Amino acid sequence: MSDLERRIAVAAGEEPADLVLKNLRLVNTFSGRVEATEIAVADGVVAALGEGYAGREEHDLDGAFAAPAFLDAHIHVESSMATPRQFARAVVPRGTGAVFADPHEIANVLGLDGVRWMLAASEGLPLDIFFLAPSCVPATHLESAGAELGPDAVAALLAEPRVLGLAEMMNFPGVIHRDPAVLAKLELAAGRVRDGHAPGLSGRALAAYAAAGIQSDHECTTAAEALARLSLGMRIMVREGSSARNLAALVPAITPAASRHFLLCSDDRSPADLLAAGHVDHLVRRAVTEGVEPVVAVQMATLNTARHFGLADRGALAPGYRADVAVFEDFARLRVRRVYRAGRLVAEDGRLLVEPAAVPPPPPGSMRIGELGAAPFAIADPGGDVRVIRAHPDQLLTDAERAAPRREGGWLLADPERDLLKLAVVERHRGTGRVGLGLVRGFGLRAGALATTVAHDSHNLIIVGADDGSMMAALAAAREMGGGKLVVGPGGVAASLPLPVAGLMSPAPVEETAARLDALAAAARELGCALPEPFMTLSFMALPVIPSLKLTDRGLVDVDRFEHVPLAAD
Numbered sequence: 373m374s375d376l377e378r379r380i381a382v383a384a385g386e387e388p389a390d391l392v393l394k395n396l397r398l399v400n401t402f403s404g405r406v407e408a409t410e411i412a413v414a415d416g417v418v419a420a421l422g423e424g425y426a427g428r429e430e431h432d433l434d435g436a437f438a439a440p441a442f443l444d445a446h447i448h449v450e451s452s453m454a455t456p457r458q459f460a461r462a463v464v465p466r467g468t469g470a471v472f473a474d475p476h477e478i479a480n481v482l483g484l485d486g487v488r489w490m491l492a493a494s495e496g497l498p499l500d501i502f503f504l505a506p507s508c509v510p511a512t513h514l515e516s517a518g519a520e521l522g523p524d525a526v527a528a529l530l531a532e533p534r535v536l537g538l539a540e541m542m543n544f545p546g547v548i549h550r551d552p553a554v555l556a557k558l559e560l561a562a563g564r565v566r567d568g569h570a571p572g573l574s575g576r577a578l579a580a581y582a583a584a585g586i587q588s589d590h591e592c593t594t595a596a597e598a599l600a601r602l603s604l605g606m607r608i609m610v611r612e613g614s615s616a617r618n619l620a621a622l623v624p625a626i627t628p629a630a631s632r633h634f635l636l637c638s639d640d641r642s643p644a645d646l647l648a649a650g651h652v653d654h655l656v657r658r659a660v661t662e663g664v665e666p667v668v669a670v671q672m673a674t675l676n677t678a679r680h681f682g683l684a685d686r687g688a689l690a691p692g693y694r695a696d697v698a699v700f701e702d703f704a705r706l707r708v709r710r711v712y713r714a715g716r717l718v719a720e721d722g723r724l725l726v727e728p729a730a731v732p733p734p735p736p737g738s739m740r741i742g743e744l745g746a747a748p749f750a751i752a753d754p755g756g757d758v759r760v761i762r763a764h765p766d767q768l769l770t771d772a773e774r775a776a777p778r779r780e781g782g783w784l785l786a787d788p789e790r791d792l793l794k795l796a797v798v799e800r801h802r803g804t805g806r807v808g809l810g811l812v813r814g815f816g817l818r819a820g821a822l823a824t825t826v827a828h829d830s831h832n833l834i835i836v837g838a839d840d841g842s843m844m845a846a847l848a849a850a851r852e853m854g855g856g857k858l859v860v861g862p863g864g865v866a867a868s869l870p871l872p873v874a875g876l877m878s879p880a881p882v883e884e885t886a887a888r889l890d891a892l893a894a895a896a897r898e899l900g901c902a903l904p905e906p907f908m909t910l911s912f913m914a915l916p917v918i919p920s921l922k923l924t925d926r927g928l929v930d931v932d933r934f935e936h937v938p939l940a941a942d
Contacts, residue, residue, distance in 0.1 A: 646886075761773075793817055
């Protein structure tokens with residue numbers, strides 16, 4: 373008897389199911405209702421809903437809710453600083469069944485080799501990691517990455533079975549101005565998913581972006597932005613991550629008529645947040661807290677996402693759909709008690725019950741810092757006011773300010789008393805010795821320095837400091853560590869987190885990584901930094917596709933004009 377024949381026989385009550393889940397309240401993502409029923413499973417697939425089915429194995433769920441396992445519509449796994457194996461250990465017990473990942477972080481460091489490593493490292497997990505081919509490596513011409521993925525590389529990745537389409541098209545100016553290489557990548561993904569990234573875009577520029585066949589955006593920060601994109605046929609990925617939290621602002625746009633076009637995504641999720649608050653379960657819980665009807669919140673985390681990515685067997689618990697189930701208590705707390713993957717119990721009470729596959733060794737060589745000279749962080753005084761990056765908590769956006777800097781003997785100095793610190797981006801991939809320099813406000817350091825090789829998107833070494841000596845000590849420590857995050861205080865390195873996989877990820881358990889991150893944050897607070905996620909904020913200071921003013925190894929970038937600008941404000 374084939375699997376199909378047996379499933380029909382089980383549904384007809386002629387054969388016993390492999391598993392029957394009893395005494396549950398089904399969150400039906402099709403009907404939009406919560407229904408008292410039972411779930412009969414055969415060969416990892418839901419065979420039937422209804423009462424009276426017998427199974428070789430029967431589990432009483434004590435009246436709990438049963439929903440499809442959650443789906444994260446857009447995430448960079450690398451930003452969890454965990455390898456795929458450790459990431460799965462953290463999120464599966466939270467009810468996550470699959471994620472849709474853009475591996476452009478590791479691609480910017482190691483190119484195709486890095487993406488292929490992610491594909492290999494995500495095999496054999498109790499979590500499905502689907503990928504999209506990175507569209508913008510490097511993200512722009514305004515920075516130096518470790519690799520370049522042109523149309524040929526995108527075509528090679530699109531041939532991989534778990535690569536579903538083209539990842540977020542961050543180069544929206546390239547789309548609007550019809551850059552041939554950008555258009556070639558979009559055409560390669562014709563008929564497949566083409567995700568977007570268009571912060572602040574409006575009017576005819578937004579219309580031109582949508583005309584390229586881009587189907588989603590996760591950068592909306594207001595309900596008006598979301599509705600403008602929705603009107604042009606784009607799905608809205610509502611982001612609630614560790615650095616950018618936009619859910620509350622977008623809830624007014626999630627009306628009954630439009631809710632099927634909204635998806636939940638985390639984009640970036642820190643280890644501490646994964647462990648303390650959760651993953652997609654946290655997003656569903658937050659959506660309900662903000663007033664989204666509970667079943668709609670689940671639809672945004674399941675069926676809507678599956679439909680966007682063209683997965684016909686995910687996102688619902690109905691006959692013919694995979695028996696990926698998240699069992700939880702009330703929606704307000706949403707504590708996941710059990711997780712089933714294809715009808716097999718894989719997690720219970722926060723514990724993973726299966727051992728993920730081992731991770732293959734990553735490609736070598738991710739720290740190649742060239743000769744920098746005796747004073748790489750010295751900034752010559754340009755005279756007058758200077759441009760200053762203003763960082764904000766919980767946002768990727770920065771402001772462009774101007775200030776009269778502290779100056780001495782023809783050079784600019786950091787001025788911790790006014791929260792005016794030095795910022796440096798050191799090229800780490802090709803040994804060029806190139807260093808971009810600027811000034812930043814918002815970190816609040818009174819002394820010392822913070823450094824990280826997680827610096828979106830090109831992931832060069834970025835350092836913020838209250839004095840040049842501390843920044844030099846941070847540079848030396850990062851080079852010796854082979855990549856990672858660290859805090860330098862008056863007495864030297866106060867805390868560190870080595871990230872030996874491309875300078876982005878640790879193979880250590882997520883709990884250990886989170887503990888070291890806590891130590892880093894505590895050390896940063898001791899130096900005066902009041903940001904809730906100082907290293908997450910620091911990592912985005914070098915991202916020249918999010919307005920308004922950023923810094924790369926090639927210098928200051930006015931993102932609105934999409935060009936380099938001098939430090940001098942006039």
